[in-house]
Amino acid sequence: MSACALILAGGKGTRMKSELPKPMFEVLGEPMLEWVLSACENSEISDICVVKGYNAAAIDEFLSTRGKKCDTVLQKERLGTGHAVMTAREWLSERLDDDVLILCGDAPFIDEKTITESKALHKKNGCAVTVITAKVEAPTGYGRIVMSKGKILGIVEEKDLTDAQKGITEINSGAMWFSIKALLYALDEIKPNNSQNEYYLTDSIHILSSAGYKTGTYISDNERVVLGANDRKGLLKLNDIARREIIGRHLDEGVEFTCTDGVQIGRKVKIAPGVKILQGTILSGETSIGKNTVIGVNCLIDNCTVGENCNLNSVQSYNSQIGDNVTMGPFVRIRPGSVIKSGVKIGNFVEVKNSTVGEKTAIAHLTYVGDSDVGKNVNFGCGVVTVNYDGVNKNRTVIGDEAFIGCNTNLVAPVKVGKRGYTAAGSTVTKDVPDGALAIERTELYIKEGFSDRKLKK
């Protein structure tokens, strides 16, 4: 069977008190819709349509940044999940022989195993519909799966349960596989016969079952597939669940945590065994950390490659590469486009931006290295500034291997300090410094004796 997915992302999330569509709210820094999309893509379902509705522009904008192609349809009115699927009728009709996985854009924990195995079960059993379910200890509030003789009679909401049905622990995740032909049949039959006057997709199960179609469930062992967020407290809970689950996975892989307070690790982050993560550390985006590196306290590392045996303490680093045996911190900021090579030492109150820093170079304190190409074994004094902006243009600074940049030096770019070049403390360097030369901009030191007595008299 050929498979596609339809993701329902039209909802508003009124209780979020925000203009964002609900699936755009973030869990661990990624919209819930991204979680759902990537679960599909990682299960090799790339033919995807997103039903957008409330603030569709926000969904469009998000999808445009993803790189991966994806169709959308617009649900102009929001009349229930069945109506959302009806909006995609044309898209579905173009795939008549396929099966479609319908997913909720605000239930982020659907996983690859669940998708792949439910798809296989759906195919093997030749079902018209296969509902993805979970068996939970506390089913209260969820739609229960009412079965009879291996067939689903229907999905019954809490308030409509008979006493006997209240004991059912198998609940609906909202995700379900349909043969598209059967789905189209069912869509014609769903009626808004309820107090909300909405079209419920769950009605399709009873419709298909009654019409003699084969129906079934796939019981996921990932209970979290049923979880979504309707308000900020629910969203915080999803974040908390995801946070603990990912930390647990890294613990299993041999990563050391001694206190996880404030620690948050994104889904795509890779951490080698023996790494130690201290409290208050956030790792996000496409970050990887090499073995035996210590990260923390209070680091924020986003989209960075960090090598082995490094020690980063109170560092914020973005979109940069950090080699092996690098020590940094405390209180350091590495801005995008930086390459920090192996053995570099960066001390307190240092900012590096869009620069390459060569092997074993030391930038110990209170220094700004921006738009620069710095060689190996360079020593920066304290208070050095690469003057990269003249009010009109940004210019580069080039510093050769083994150079020594004196304290409080201004390197006025574009400028080049040659290999083993020196600059004297307090100099403003406006011309290139040849290899092995010293640049000094300084006048005579004048001593006024008795100054403090005269000052005090005044």
Place this chain on the structure above:
Amino acid sequence: MSACALILAGGKGTRMKSELPKPMFEVLGEPMLEWVLSACENSEISDICVVKGYNAAAIDEFLSTRGKKCDTVLQKERLGTGHAVMTAREWLSERLDDDVLILCGDAPFIDEKTITESKALHKKNGCAVTVITAKVEAPTGYGRIVMSKGKILGIVEEKDLTDAQKGITEINSGAMWFSIKALLYALDEIKPNNSQNEYYLTDSIHILSSAGYKTGTYISDNERVVLGANDRKGLLKLNDIARREIIGRHLDEGVEFTCTDGVQIGRKVKIAPGVKILQGTILSGETSIGKNTVIGVNCLIDNCTVGENCNLNSVQSYNSQIGDNVTMGPFVRIRPGSVIKSGVKIGNFVEVKNSTVGEKTAIAHLTYVGDSDVGKNVNFGCGVVTVNYDGVNKNRTVIGDEAFIGCNTNLVAPVKVGKRGYTAAGSTVTKDVPDGALAIERTELYIKEGFSDRKLKK
């Protein structure tokens, strides 16, 4: 009826191991006594007397900083809650026709609804005493309310309970309304017939009831009214309860939290919907945050107004105003008296003190702006210092719109840089710079060839 309040704040808190009176210990940065006082005031009870005892000077000092008037009486010996009230006999006698709310200064969670509704009930029922109570699942350790035919027989402490009474779940909060005349009658009857030789205020209930006065309870639905702190662990627990409750309230209002570790928000802080608060963030005092602003990680914002669409990362800011669309951080400190206008960008390792920074001005790195008036669209290089102190006086720096301050410039105040004025990197500026002019203090750059070879030979 006219209402006043008597707050018992004479206790020592021996197990706190501190010289502070117990009601002076803080919950979310405010003394417990402040919580009780403001609950009264917010319930329109402004005629208040505080009974002070242990380290009365600390209570006096605190009250003197509050602005709002409040009487005090001194309990010289500490002989129980009844004795504490006796200390205020004169104050009570001046209000013979009123009713008085007696409150514990170390039970901070008394709330406006409880005060207002219990007062109304007390009045409606014409009671001599109305005890504020709560019904709790785990009453062990609290004084139980023993009722008979709608009348309180008495308040019975844990150790004196009969087996039948152990099932009682209605407990005494310590707060109670009295008709002052009835209270004065009861005070005369309370005897220290107990192992501690103390006068217990709770005895007054039995006394009044037996004498035929009408008694009743107001059962608060805020169970926390009964909570107090006797030691540091209890105080931590109160802080934790208050912390979670306030975060929960902001979640309900549409504020986003993805990890609440280390987050602490004061009672008076106002946060607009759509604001995102990251881990380790403390908001205190009279702080307000405008919509869609992101605060964190690790911000500490005290008594500040922060506008909309701002982004503050690792910022500490005190007693200042921050406009809309401001980005700050990481590692920034805004000291009192600063006004940061809309669109300002403040980067890493920047300190602003007692200064105004105009619209869209950029202070990117390693800079100190103190006692300054800075215009719009000004660009600060890295390492700029406003030299505001000459060893004797503090002086102001004035910088005009669109000025460009070169890196490592010293602006020696009092000094003025005009509109579109420039200063060259590394200059110490001791005179005013006219509009559109460049100030440069620099000598010739001298290059010594072969310096590093000679140095190495040595």
Place this chain on the structure above:
Amino acid sequence: MSACALILAGGKGTRMKSELPKPMFEVLGEPMLEWVLSACENSEISDICVVKGYNAAAIDEFLSTRGKKCDTVLQKERLGTGHAVMTAREWLSERLDDDVLILCGDAPFIDEKTITESKALHKKNGCAVTVITAKVEAPTGYGRIVMSKGKILGIVEEKDLTDAQKGITEINSGAMWFSIKALLYALDEIKPNNSQNEYYLTDSIHILSSAGYKTGTYISDNERVVLGANDRKGLLKLNDIARREIIGRHLDEGVEFTCTDGVQIGRKVKIAPGVKILQGTILSGETSIGKNTVIGVNCLIDNCTVGENCNLNSVQSYNSQIGDNVTMGPFVRIRPGSVIKSGVKIGNFVEVKNSTVGEKTAIAHLTYVGDSDVGKNVNFGCGVVTVNYDGVNKNRTVIGDEAFIGCNTNLVAPVKVGKRGYTAAGSTVTKDVPDGALAIERTELYIKEGFSDRKLKK
């Protein structure tokens, strides 16, 4: 009786996914082996032998840094706990008349009271073996103590329990006292008759009991004596338990915490009553904090003495001494070898290294004080640098009492500023400044009118 201890530290900890031996994993910053060793030493057992095995070099290296003498034997193959003890047969034989306490190197929570009291009981009862046990509510998974008539029949592992034995709540901690003669007898009898083909030390109990030796248990009221860590999750749990227990102990001593998120306090840290510890604060090593000092947020204090009435906010300080009434922060780093005297004020973005800073000196902002001896009442401007490194040597800076160091001054060491010496802002000071003199290195300020218009034209 004379007592010695044998600590089993040969295990690998496969599930840690690390090359470290299991007892070398850290709880609150100290290897578990250190916890066990110090518990012995604090119980006045200084004759200790460690059985090392997996990565013995790591154990050796650790022991060599401890200062205290300790024997080791190498267990070349790892064939069970009984085999580990057999490895030490020679060491034991040299102490034939003694008793030995056998301890697991990866069960860190053995405590002095348990060791001392179990030793006394072992002696008083004249037992051949006394097993240290605990009675726990959830014994599942632990070896149960099967007793009969005051005698231990044996220690039975979970899988070998009869139904009747499953109710036993007394479990083996792994720690046990032996008369060495009896132990040597038992070692000869232990056989590897089990599926792992290993020699189990626990078999010795049954062996001795059967042979008529007197056996008994000491039931510790510290249930944590049974806890160890087999994987990273277990290690995190031990850290968490230790973290909470130590914070609880300080709360009992009158230390204030309002939010303990991210707070971690080492075992040896001493904190006076009335100290306030804010979130994100780590205190480690031999640190002590004087009364009424406030530490936090986000401080990291390692091996420092901090005085009374200080306020440290976002400070990292290592191996230094800080006097009374010192305020520091936010964003300060104190590096090893610093002595900060009473009344000093250190502001944002300041680094002090290997320096003495005299009473009431102020270092307000963006300054590096390294390898310096600074007097009393000195005022540092913003951006001051002690230029302590010339590319070859580190040199010292000396600053006299009441000196005033202008902003962005470079003090090129070796250099001395005399008492009440001044340096002008922006000066590079390369010569000593006499008492009361002003040093100024500055050229004429030149103003180019109309500069910005010309620049814009270009």
